[in-house]
Amino acid sequence: xxxFAQQVxxxxxxxxxxxxxxxxxxxxxxxxxxINFAHGDIFMLGAFVALIVFLILVTLFYSxxxxxxxxxxxxxxxxxxxxxxWLIERIxxxxxxxxxxxxxxxxxxxxxxxxxxxxxxxxGPRNKPIPPMISQTYEVLGVVIALKQIVIIxxxxxxxxxxxxxxxxxxxxxxxxxxxxDPKMAAMLGIxxxxxxxxxxxxxxxxxxxxxxxxxxxxxxxxxSSGFIPGVKAFTAAVLGGIGSIQGAVLGGLTIxxxxxxxxxxxSVDYKDVAAFSILVVVLIFLPSGLLGKSEVEKV
Amino acid sequence: MRRRLIPTLAVAALAALGASAHAExxxxxxxxITGPNAAFGAQILRGAQQAADDINAAGGxxxxxxxxxxxxxxxxxxxxxxxxxxxxxxxxxxxxxHYNSGVSIPVSEVLAENGVLEITPAxxxxxxxxxxxxxxxxxxGRDDQQGIVAGAYLTKNFKDAKIAIxxxxxxxxxxxxxxxKKALNGAGVHEVMxxxxxxxxxxFSVLIAKMKDAGISVVYYxxxxxxxxxxxxxxxxxGLKATVMSDDGTVSTExxxxxxxxxxxxxxxxxxxxxxxxxxxxxxxxxxKAGFEPEAYTLYAYAxxxxxxEAAKAAKSLDPATVAKEIKSHxxxxxxxxxxxxxxxxxxxxxxxxxxxxxxxADGKYNYSxx
Numbered sequence: 001x002x003x004f005a006q007q008v009x010x011x012x013x014x015x016x017x018x019x020x021x022x023x024x025x026x027x028x029x030x031x032x033x034x035i036n037f038a039h040g041d042i043f044m045l046g047a048f049v050a051l052i053v054f055l056i057l058v059t060l061f062y063s064x065x066x067x068x069x070x071x072x073x074x075x076x077x078x079x080x081x082x083x084x085x086w087l088i089e090r091i092x093x094x095x096x097x098x099x100x101x102x103x104x105x106x107x108x109x110x111x112x113x114x115x116x117x118x119x120x121x122x123x124g125p126r127n128k129p130i131p132p133m134i135s136q137t138y139e140v141l142g143v144v145i146a147l148k149q150i151v152i153i154x155x156x157x158x159x160x161x162x163x164x165x166x167x168x169x170x171x172x173x174x175x176x177x178x179x180x181x182d183p184k185m186a187a188m189l190g191i192x193x194x195x196x197x198x199x200x201x202x203x204x205x206x207x208x209x210x211x212x213x214x215x216x217x218x219x220x221x222x223x224x225s226s227g228f229i230p231g232v233k234a235f236t237a238a239v240l241g242g243i244g245s246i247q248g249a250v251l252g253g254l255t256i257x258x259x260x261x262x263x264x265x266x267x268s269v270d271y272k273d274v275a276a277f278s279i280l281v282v283v284l285i286f287l288p289s290g291l292l293g294k295s296e297v298e299k300v
Numbered sequence: 301m302r303r304r305l306i307p308t309l310a311v312a313a314l315a316a317l318g319a320s321a322h323a324e325x326x327x328x329x330x331x332x333i334t335g336p337n338a339a340f341g342a343q344i345l346r347g348a349q350q351a352a353d354d355i356n357a358a359g360g361x362x363x364x365x366x367x368x369x370x371x372x373x374x375x376x377x378x379x380x381x382x383x384x385x386x387x388x389x390x391x392x393x394x395x396x397x398h399y400n401s402g403v404s405i406p407v408s409e410v411l412a413e414n415g416v417l418e419i420t421p422a423x424x425x426x427x428x429x430x431x432x433x434x435x436x437x438x439x440x441g442r443d444d445q446q447g448i449v450a451g452a453y454l455t456k457n458f459k460d461a462k463i464a465i466x467x468x469x470x471x472x473x474x475x476x477x478x479x480x481k482k483a484l485n486g487a488g489v490h491e492v493m494x495x496x497x498x499x500x501x502x503x504f505s506v507l508i509a510k511m512k513d514a515g516i517s518v519v520y521y522x523x524x525x526x527x528x529x530x531x532x533x534x535x536x537x538x539g540l541k542a543t544v545m546s547d548d549g550t551v552s553t554e555x556x557x558x559x560x561x562x563x564x565x566x567x568x569x570x571x572x573x574x575x576x577x578x579x580x581x582x583x584x585x586x587x588x589k590a591g592f593e594p595e596a597y598t599l600y601a602y603a604x605x606x607x608x609x610e611a612a613k614a615a616k617s618l619d620p621a622t623v624a625k626e627i628k629s630h631x632x633x634x635x636x637x638x639x640x641x642x643x644x645x646x647x648x649x650x651x652x653x654x655x656x657x658x659x660x661x662a663d664g665k666y667n668y669s670x671x
Contacts, residue, residue: 006512007509079406124338127336127554129529129554129558132533132561137539144538144539146538215502220558221558231499264506265506265510269496269497273498291605
């Protein structure tokens with residue numbers, strides 16, 4: 001039982017990071033119907049910004065309280081990564097908005113390659129480590145819980161509540177939902193569609209930056225290629241949960257994390273990715289629009 | 301008259317080019333110059349470059365100068381094949397490389413077909429020299445030799461402990477892990493857990509929780525330093541105190557920056573530090589003067605170039621096939637690693653692995669030393 005609880009907890013931590021990244025995929029898809037394949041690299045960029053901020057802090061002040069350092073890292077990473085994402089949307093995606101459906105998709109792949117190669121060139125190809133920042137662990141009823149796992153789960157929960165509120169209860173969220181349903185009609189009713197789309201990209205990137213900061217705090221290494229695997233997993237999570245649905249992305253992220261953890265716990269670690277993707281296939285056969293997705297109505 | 305002069309000049313220029321190309325022996329260095337193992341790629345390249353410079357300064361090989369051609373394999377077999385094809389196209393006849401066994405093995409087949417000799421300073425998978433190819437040589441030891449030493453160490457110190465064997469599913473990582481397992485099982489010690497992970501994975505919390513549940517106190521990991529460092533770090537996070545032992549793929553100071561304090565007590569097998577050998581004294585000083593610490597495979601790459609040069613001189617030939625025969629029958633080579641001889645397969649007959657451990661030094665920094 002303790003073993004089961006331990007593995008569920010490990011799976012939830014992993015799932016929380018996937019969920020944060022998955023939100024970016026799902027929000028962008030919801031509003032412009034495009035898969036932003038560069039999102040995994042935006043996440044990697046966020047982690048690099050956090051790393052650089054950490055190194056600057058340590059050089060300037062020698063020793064910084066971990067909580068303060070994390071706060072500064074998260075804030076700077078969110079700001080800079082949002083700026084990147086805004087620029088990318090402005091330069092690479094907006095000019096193609098009226099084009100055929102595949103054009104922005106291919107551009108997104110191009111942006112993804114550009115970002116990872118850019119980081120490889122400016123930061124070098126090697127793994128960048130940071131020393132462990134928080135190393136306390138607690139033992140509750142036989143389950144070992146690291147403080148950083150608690151931080152990850154709490155930060156994710158708080159952020160998700162804030163975003164749920166933003167999308168469902170504020171004028172910005174209303175504008176987003178309106179653009180999602182019918183951009184032309186929304187524009188006629190006085191909503192600045194371009195601004196709303198930019199804001200969606202910024203929100204997705206900010207969440208990815210938080211995920212990046214948590215990632216580097218938890219695992220302690222980052223390299224230019226680190227965005228790929230979490231990006232693919234988070235995309236899978238978004239599809240599993242029902243792409244376009246915010247609750248779905250969270251549910252999908254947690255599900256993928258749990259499947260990986262529990263499969264490795266009771267079967268072989270070798271096949272954990274196979275297990276996660278097999279479940280994705282099974283779910284999509286029976287629920288083609290994902291766990292919480294609504295089936296798409298053909299717009300005439 | 302003017303019309304005739306131009307083709308004549310062109311012919312003369314071509315002849316001059318041909319002559320200058322002929323006075324150089326192209327030596328390919330195939331290694332991961334970028335990618336996760338770039339640290340090792342740099343060691344191999346620096347080692348080979350220094351050896352070529354020293355040999356050239358002493359008059360070259362059979363009157364010709366060695367020229368290094370670099371090929372970056374990024375630790376990827378596909379990339380390695382294209383590097384090999386490029387070497388062949390460039391007219392390279394001798395290759396020092398590669399680093400990963402998974403790259404060296406397919407590459408050697410391309411090189412064998414095209415008459416190029418390959419000597420690896422670092423690939424330890426036995427299959428590299430076990431396929432009967434004429435062109436494969438190895439400066440380092442083999443996994444089975446490494447596995448015997450690791451197995452004997454674990455048997456001696458942790459006979460009754462619960463042991464987990466983990467590998468990264470690559471020919472190298474799984475190769476060493478399996479040889480260690482064989483040695484352990486042969487001594488009557490049986491592992492409790494045997495698992496493979498994906499190279500590039502960062503989350504090992506689930507694997508570690510599994511080990512904890514099984515009461516594991518000793519972990520043998522077959523693989524490279526990035527994953528080994530992360531496993532060490534996450535063991536502490538999950539509150540599992542276990543002795544971790546690994547292989548020569550983890551020899552890099554980078555592992556201590558990944559693992560932090562968790563590096564304390566980490567054990568691995570590696571040949572006795574070649575930097576301490578009397579034959580290497582002068583070369584090591586040259587490296588240090590240039591600001592490069594000749595860690596790990598640097599001197600193996602240096603010795604690889606020396607073997608090629610010495611065999612070519614003895615055979616009075618630059619034909620790779622003749623040089624290959626000479627290396628096998630030459631007897632003793634005097635290299636920076638000390639005296640080395642090669643057997644029919646192309647393995648050195650004097651490989652030696654010893655056990656090292658990471659410890660905190662008097663200066664508060666972690667470093668590894670031979671047990």
